[in-house]
Amino acid sequence: MTKFEALGLDQSLLDAITDLGFESPSEVQEKAIPILLENDTDLVALAQTGTGKTAAFGFPLIQKIDSKSRTTQGLILSPTRELCLQITNELKLYSKYEKGLNVVAIYGGASISEQANQIKRGAQIIVATPGRMKDMINRGMVNISKIDYCVLDEADEMLNMGFMEDIKDILSNTPDEKFTWLFSATMPREVSTIAKKFMHNPQEITVGAKNSGATTVQHEYYIVGGRDRYPALKRLADTNPDIFSVIFCRTKRDTQRVAEKLIEDGYNAGALHGDLSQNQRDLVMNSFRKKQIQMLVATDVAARGIDVDDITHVINYQLPDEIETYTHRSGRTGRAGKSGVSMVIVTRSELRKIKAIENKLQTEFLAKKIPTGMEICEIQLYHLANKIKNTEINEQVENYLPAINDVLEGIDREELIKKIVSVEFSRFHDYYNKTKDLNTTDRGERSERGERGERSEGRGRDKAEIPTSGSVRYFINVGERDDYDWMKLKDFLKDTVGLGQEDVFKVDVKESFSFFNTDVEHSEKVLSTFTEFKVDGRFVNVEVSNSPGGGGGGRGRSGGDRRGSDRGRSSSSRSGDRSRSRSADSRGGDRSRSRSSDSRGSRGDGGYGAKKSKRRY
Incomplete structure (x- = not known):
């Protein structure tokens, strides 16, 4: 087994490593450190989250820095405040025996003038989030024109959060002759663009297969009806009494709703999303690290930079649009050589997404059943x-x-x-004792449809016939006054019902109601999902429309059909939409600036933290 002594590190760094209790380097450290110490070169390193990337670039950077000069020589860009502070703290531990070496963190949510003063006093290494760094450059508070090394950590996450232009602007203020080290879990097209534009013949190392998931994570999926996601989540939690997990939702609205319901049901839960102030985020994360919160419900953007090694489960309450995002989600567990489980709650129509992830990550998902009530009672009894x-x-x-x-x-x-x-x-x-089986069956779905039909008749609205082929037109009692446009309503429908991007079309939004279409094969799922369905305490009703045209004109905007104008835009604009859709917080009317997790403070009181109480049923 390789020891740190064999990598070419100075004795001062080896002493710090001994103090930290590190024994042997991880694979990415073993591959990257000798390359960076022996050569002045650009480097692209692909490795999963939790594999020791900070030390892989941190040790060589510290060894190459001239601590006798007060000039800023190294810049590290990271996606979030949490990761920025984590990297800074680790570099300070690594450099504890390096006299005169100062590492300064630059991030939003803290005094910009105080950070500028720290830089003036001398900062050989700056660790920064892109938003705050660009702001300080524009104000003339920082000078990075003479740096020798630039590190892009979690590059794919930074670009996924919408920092592409900021990174380009920042790098344009650095010298061409610097050396750039890019560390990333995946290599999407945007990361390749940065590498080609700002790097010169970089060496490349890969830990594991490119764009692959961590080998220490077991991937499982559970098929449920669209209305049973939350009951399924509860059962998965109850089946794992010692669970310490991150639950991923696609929107801030769903994150807030799921966290509220878990807290009401007595779980030690908390929420993390872009509308929380920095102080609220810190309180939630501190509670999570102390395990006062066992179930942290988060959006993808807000969860960037979570670095907790003991997470036992990642639960995908909803699947993300991008496979790279799933890779980052599952990478929150199974860290530092420990094993973990990534669970996915899906509807039948989403199974093709599971297959796509399997193909991309070259890993196999286990199809598992939601435990029955009696199985949970038995597990809890033994626990x-x-x-x-x-x-x-x-x-x-x-x-x-x-x-x-x-x-x-x-x-x-x-x-x-x-x-x-x-x-x-x-x-x-x-x-x-008397709860139903949540595992989906065709018979169960037909039964729900029958019950729904009876309730619909009882409301006094004529029930239209469902066609036997083609598409079905539906009426829904929400519209513009409920803050929906066709795109927001389409996202709401496909997320709620569990349909694909192309399964909802001809979306036509009016002032107080709307229309939309699906293929006839999805009709029972759509109608059963909206049986006694509430949003913010209000019933949202969906019924088959009596008008095939969806009510004619009006001032609502149409989503078009799938062949030409489903998105209401030309094909050239769709690629831009796909890029924007990668922000998991942009769904369902909860548009947020993805950089809010970096520096933008609060636009509202999220009000979620740990709640210690017994679970109520």
Whole structure:
């Protein structure tokens, strides 16, 4: 096994490594450090999150920096404030025996003048988020015209968050003769563009297969009906009593809603999304790191930079649009050599997405069943028994034993055990005793459709016939006054029902209602999903339209059909939309500036943190 001593590091760095308790370098460190120490070269390093990339570029950078000069010689760009601070803290630990070496963090949400003063006092290495760095360059507060090294950490995440133009502007202020080290988990087209534009004949190293997922993560998927995502989430949590997880949603609205419901149901949950202030984000993340929060519900943008090694599960409440995004999600678990599980909750229409991810990542997903109520009760029973068995006795209880023995007098050992176990077990049994099987079956979906038809008739609206082929036109009682345009409504429908991008078309939004189409094969799923369906306490009703044209004109805007104008734009504009859609926070009317997670403060009070209580059913 290779030791750090064999990589060519100075003794001062080896001393710091000893203090940190590092024994052997990770694969990316073993490959990158000798290249960067022995050569002045550009480098592209592809490695999963949690593989030790910070040390892979941190040690060589520190060794190459002239600590006697106060000039800024190294710039590290990272996507989020959290990752920026993490890198800064790690570099300070690595350089603890390097006299005169200063590392300064530049990020939004903190005093820009104080950060400028720190740079003036001398900062050989600056670690920065793109938004704040560009701002300080424009204000003349920082000079990076003489740097020797530029590191782009989590490059794909930065570009996925919309920082392409900022990075180009920042790099244009650096000298051409500098050396650029690019570290990324995946290599999408945008990262390749940066590499070609700003790097010269870079060497490339890859840890694992290119664009692959971590080998320490097991991938599982669970098929449920569109309305059963949240009950399925609860069952997955209850099946894993010691779960410590990140739950990914596509929009801020869903993140907020799911976190609220989990907290109401007594789980130790919290939310992380772009509308939280920096202080709120810090409180949530500190609670999560201390495991006061067991289930952190997050958007993809807000979760950038989460670096917690003990996450047991990643749960994809909804799949992202981009496979690269799924790679980053699953990379939050199975870190530092530990194993982890990535769970995906899907509807039948989303199975093709699972196949696409399998093909891209060259990994296999396990199809698993949502546990039944009785299976959960059994798991919880054994968990409770083990918890009691492994509990250390608090000697202070000795003082209370005489009184407790008087209370329990006459109860034999077996009955006492039953009573102790029943205190906790009964909650689960009472809740799950008569709950339905959440695993989808065709028969179950037809049954829901029949019940829905009866309720619809009861509301007094004439029920239109469902055609046997072609497409179905639907009426929905939301429109422009509910802050929907055709694109927002289309995203809402496909996310809620669990349909693909092309499955919802001819979206026509009016002031107080709208119309849309799906192929007839999706009709039962659409109608069953919107049975007794509420948004913010209001029923959202979907019914088959009596008017094939969807109500004619009006001032609403149409989504067109799938052959030409489904997106309402020319084919040349679609690529731009696909780029914008990579921000998971841009769905369902919750548009956010992706950089809010970097520096933009709060636009509202998210109000989510840990809540310690027993789970209520």
